Amino acid sequence: MESPVIVAIDGPSGTGKSSTSKAVAAKLGLSYLDTGAQYRAITWWMLSNGVDVSDTEAVANASAKPVIVSGTEPVGPTITVDGEDASGPIRTQEVTAAVSAVSAVPEVRTRLVGLQRAAAAAAPDGIVVEGRDIGTTVLPDATLKIFLTASAEARASRRSGELKGAQSVQATQDALVKRDAADSGRKTSPLAKADDAIEVDTTDLSLDQVIECIVTLIEEKRAAR
Numbered sequence: 251m252e253s254p255v256i257v258a259i260d261g262p263s264g265t266g267k268s269s270t271s272k273a274v275a276a277k278l279g280l281s282y283l284d285t286g287a288q289y290r291a292i293t294w295w296m297l298s299n300g301v302d303v304s305d306t307e308a309v310a311n312a313s314a315k316p317v318i319v320s321g322t323e324p325v326g327p328t329i330t331v332d333g334e335d336a337s338g339p340i341r342t343q344e345v346t347a348a349v350s351a352v353s354a355v356p357e358v359r360t361r362l363v364g365l366q367r368a369a370a371a372a373a374p375d376g377i378v379v380e381g382r383d384i385g386t387t388v389l390p391d392a393t394l395k396i397f398l399t400a401s402a403e404a405r406a407s408r409r410s411g412e413l414k415g416a417q418s419v420q421a422t423q424d425a426l427v428k429r430d431a432a433d434s435g436r437k438t439s440p441l442a443k444a445d446d447a448i449e450v451d452t453t454d455l456s457l458d459q460v461i462e463c464i465v466t467l468i469e470e471k472r473a474a475r
């Protein structure tokens with residue numbers, strides 16, 4: 251029997267990690283894990299439970315409390331916090347504005363990295379895991395590591411399409427760049443490309459082209475085993 255294939259997909263915000271990872275996993279019959287959703291979920295719990303997210307010690311002390319469960323089916327990934335569906339609330343502007351501060355706290359990262367490694371170990375045929383530190387820290391022995399990039403302009407224009415004009419493209423771009431700087435600048439496992447990751451610049455590629463490129467790279471890795 252073939253050993254499970256583990257794919258790490260990292261990169262800055264809005265480069266297409268979620269859309270690409272879900273589609274690749276669905277095409278190849280693999281599980282899928284959105285680790286950003288887990289950082290958002292713990293942030294939502296902190297905000298909902300009156301924890302001051304700028305107080306590192308308070309966040310660290312509370313980090314073991316929420317029960318976070320991720321469903322890894324790529325066509326319908328789920329996330330619950332203390333048994334409650336969190337898929338909507340974790341996408342609010344309030345959570346987006348606070349998530350970088352919470353995810354910089356080492357105790358939060360230790361807790362979630364444990365969940366992420368457990369999910370990868372439990373995936374029967376393999377998994378596509380997306381985030382910021384998957385190739386560098388969470389799954390350093392992944393079969394394939396991809397680092398997605400795209401220009402700030404392309405990423406802002408993609409996100410603005412989703413927000414349907416609720417925010418100007420420039421404001422969206424400023425927020426993306428600010429979050430990337432915080433995620434890249436933190437001490438504990440910052441957003442970074444692993445030395446052995448393949449960089450794919452998606453600025454001028456359609457989503458289908460990116461998906462095809464990564465499926466091909468996985469098939470090449472499988473054939474070489």
Ligand SMILES: Nc1ncnc2c1ncn2[C@@H]1O[C@H](COP(=O)(O)OP(=O)(O)OP(=O)(O)O)[C@@H](O)[C@H]1O
Nearest residue numbers: 262263264265266267268269408412452455456457
């Ligand atoms: N290659 C592409 N061309 C055009 N649009 C794309 C491409 N890839 C993704 N998109 C679109 O860009 C938006 C952001 O994509 P997605 O949510 O997958 O990015 P992400 O890297 O996971 O972002 P985040 O880190 O903020 O969660 C989505 O609307 C998606 O449909």
Ligand SMILES: Nc1ccn([C@H]2C[C@H](O)[C@@H](COP(=O)(O)O)O2)c(=O)n1
Nearest residue numbers: 285286287289349353381382383433
């Ligand atoms: N492996 C990860 C995944 C995510 N984060 C943090 C940093 C992001 O700004 C935030 C939200 O992620 P998104 O939903 O935009 O993918 O979560 C991290 O630190 N490490």
